[in-house]
Amino acid sequence: MILDVFSLAALLATLAALPRLVFGPSAEDRIIAAQLAGTGTVATLILLGVASGTPALYDVALVFAALAAVAGLAFVALRGGRT
Amino acid sequence: MIAFDIVLAVGIVFCAVCALTRRDRMASIAAFIVLGLLVALSWIRLAAPDVALAEAAIGAGLTGALLLRAAQRLGPLRPEAGGRLAVSTAIVAAGLGCGLAWVFAVAPAPVVYAPLVTERLEMSGVTNPVTAVLLNFRAWDTLLEIAVLVAALLLVSLLGGRRIVPAHLGELTLPFARIVTPVAILIAGHLLWQGSSAPGGAFQAGAVLAGAMIGLVLAGHAHTGAAVVRSALILGLSGLAVFVLAALGSEVLTGHFLGYPVGAEKIWIIGIEAALTLSIAATLCLLFTGLGQRKVR
Amino acid sequence: MSAFFSILGIGLIATGVGFLALAALGLWRLPDLLSRLHVLTKADTAGLSLIALGAACLTGTRAEILPLMLCVLLIAISGATVGQLIARSVTPRGGRS
Numbered sequence: 001m002i003l004d005v006f007s008l009a010a011l012l013a014t015l016a017a018l019p020r021l022v023f024g025p026s027a028e029d030r031i032i033a034a035q036l037a038g039t040g041t042v043a044t045l046i047l048l049g050v051a052s053g054t055p056a057l058y059d060v061a062l063v064f065a066a067l068a069a070v071a072g073l074a075f076v077a078l079r080g081g082r083t
Numbered sequence: 084m085i086a087f088d089i090v091l092a093v094g095i096v097f098c099a100v101c102a103l104t105r106r107d108r109m110a111s112i113a114a115f116i117v118l119g120l121l122v123a124l125s126w127i128r129l130a131a132p133d134v135a136l137a138e139a140a141i142g143a144g145l146t147g148a149l150l151l152r153a154a155q156r157l158g159p160l161r162p163e164a165g166g167r168l169a170v171s172t173a174i175v176a177a178g179l180g181c182g183l184a185w186v187f188a189v190a191p192a193p194v195v196y197a198p199l200v201t202e203r204l205e206m207s208g209v210t211n212p213v214t215a216v217l218l219n220f221r222a223w224d225t226l227l228e229i230a231v232l233v234a235a236l237l238l239v240s241l242l243g244g245r246r247i248v249p250a251h252l253g254e255l256t257l258p259f260a261r262i263v264t265p266v267a268i269l270i271a272g273h274l275l276w277q278g279s280s281a282p283g284g285a286f287q288a289g290a291v292l293a294g295a296m297i298g299l300v301l302a303g304h305a306h307t308g309a310a311v312v313r314s315a316l317i318l319g320l321s322g323l324a325v326f327v328l329a330a331l332g333s334e335v336l337t338g339h340f341l342g343y344p345v346g347a348e349k350i351w352i353i354g355i356e357a358a359l360t361l362s363i364a365a366t367l368c369l370l371f372t373g374l375g376q377r378k379v380r
Numbered sequence: 381m382s383a384f385f386s387i388l389g390i391g392l393i394a395t396g397v398g399f400l401a402l403a404a405l406g407l408w409r410l411p412d413l414l415s416r417l418h419v420l421t422k423a424d425t426a427g428l429s430l431i432a433l434g435a436a437c438l439t440g441t442r443a444e445i446l447p448l449m450l451c452v453l454l455i456a457i458s459g460a461t462v463g464q465l466i467a468r469s470v471t472p473r474g475g476r477s
Contacts, residue, residue: 016404030113041120058447063139065454066267067294071147072462077301
């Protein structure tokens with residue numbers, strides 16, 4: 001089924017953020033990589049939901065989407081904002 | 084889909100190794116955040132959407148923020164630290180893992196629980212088997228878990244420490260505060276209500292609510308004064324109080340501890356869960372912000 | 381009708397996944413932090429909204445389309461907010477001071 005292939009591709013795109021996350025070089029790079037992985041996870045969940053015909057997965061995607069910014073906000077706020 | 088599962092498992096192990104071995108706090112924290120995302124996906128693949136929801140809410144909202152705050156308190160990693168500590172921790176963890184594997188291999192595994200739950204599901208008042216177990220058949224366990232959460236809150240309040248005063252991030256965070264937070268509150272209500280018939284429930288709803296509130300605090304749009312912290316503490320403790328009162332009330336009404344009156348089970352469950360949602364959200368939020376009186380950055 | 385929608389949905393999803401892959405590639409290859417910030421918005425807005433539109437074409441009922449659209453809205457706002465905040469925190473005199 002082609003949707004399974006798409007969900008695998010979305011998972012691979014999610015994991016492709018990992019080299020930047022591991023090797024940095026800066027802390028901001030790592031947070032951007034984590035943010036991108038979060039978006040990729042939401043996409044993977046949506047595709048899994050379509051592929052398996054279980055819209056219940058959209059709720060999990062929705063929870064991820066609602067809280068996607070919290071880690072990034074914590075990063076910027078705790079290091080002082082520096083405006 | 085076997086390829087999907089293999090890639091997912093490799094990604095999880097890779098993230099775990101990175102989180103443990105990188106000599107840079109930010110790299111470890113970011114790897115741990117992504118580990119949470121992938122583990123939530125794996126719970127989906129294991130057909131456990133309730134656990135996936137909890138992992139999503141905790142992993143996406145709370146863990147990252149808590150770890151970043153701890154890293155800020157601890158400062159940068161000292162290069163020479165932790166060699167012998169790491170070895171002894173690894174030995175203890177390996178021993179624990181071997182013990183668990185041994186118990187898992189040796190223990191007789193009669194799968195009696197699932198059919199029992201399915202058989203008596205209509206007696207519970209709800210149609211989601213997970214909620215039926217958590218809030219009816221084994222409500223005693225959930226009561227003790229809430230007591231554990233209260234104990235954690237009291238320990239944090241005894242430790243004192245510093246209350247968080249985040250930087251003011253300004254107008255850029257207004258769209259977040261005006262759109263994302265209200266939608267997150269709606270999602271929490273949705274999860275709470277549908278917990279009786281589909282994946283969801285008090286813990287997931289409370290964690291989503293806590294994540295949204297922590298976002299507001301971090302963006303500088305929420306008061307964190309002493310009066311607010313005191314109200315949140317009372318709200319956090321109220322969940323256990325409501326649960327214990329409900330248990331005593333059901334004892335008086337039906338003669339069974341946490342045995343709800345026949346026909347009214349769903350109202351009791353939803354009522355307890357609503358109180359627990361607010362209490363869990365307040366508790367998790369306070370665990371992040373701290374209760375101390377001193378305002379130190 | 382339904383065949384048209386399923387082909388449209390598959391096409392939209394393929395394009396969206398392509399955007400995601402492009403974003404991952406950009407994160408890998410682009411030279412500095414501010415250029416790498418760009419890829420975040422590409423994946424967040426173009427990639428995810430195309431995937432969600434495709435999924436909406438394939439599933440159908442209104443109750444299932446609402447969470448998909450909310451996902452797109454939330455991720456777009458979150459990505460834009462975090463991207464702007466990080467950019468402002470690393471730019472010495474950028475934006476308001």
